[in-house]
Amino acid sequence: DQQVKQNSPSLSVQEGRISILNCDYTNSMFDYFLWYKKYPAEGPTFLISISSIKDKNEDGRFTVFLNKSAKHLSLHIVPSQPGDSAVYFCAAKYNDYKLSFGAGTTVTVRA
């Protein structure tokens, strides 16, 4: 299942700068998108989500943008902090309960 793709396996950013994580999808039936964050030896934790009827959702330092025509969403983290260093997964809902996940992007925030 490659319906959700995160083409950048890793991202390195300096503390205080913006982190931009990208996600592309192929299934136009996806109606809800989520970002999860994962620390080593822990399970993913829910970070932020967006409905397909919106193009932006903001929660503190985290903003998710959705471009339906391009089948693309992005997660912006501003400003980036050392505690943001983790693996970030993009996920898309394709029925009442199933999510399709990307392979993840490892973010490293440099001090």
Place this chain on the structure above:
Amino acid sequence: GAGVSQSPSNKVTEKGKDVELRCDPISGHTALYWYRQSLGQGLEFLIYFQGNSAPDKSGLPSDRFSAERTGGSVSTLTIQRTQQEDSAVYLCASALGGPLVYEQYFGPGTRLTVT
């Protein structure tokens, strides 16, 4: 209360042996999912339980894989006659039922290594 717990955290087994992986969901969560994450891959859906409904087993990769959920709470994923390609991190997640059932809470996972 406590989050989702899984045991064991690590399991090394020989090819051909059977293994059982356990998941304790968050109390009150009626939905329970099992996923598998192989190296460099996204989370692969395996099975979904919701209350007393028949589980969605559509993601199980072969008949060597099975799962049960007793009393609507604890779940066990069983892999029979393990193969090296079964090596992966197995993640369990639970969720409240209803319209937000897709907002899942994950356990720390079980890392399975088949030698």
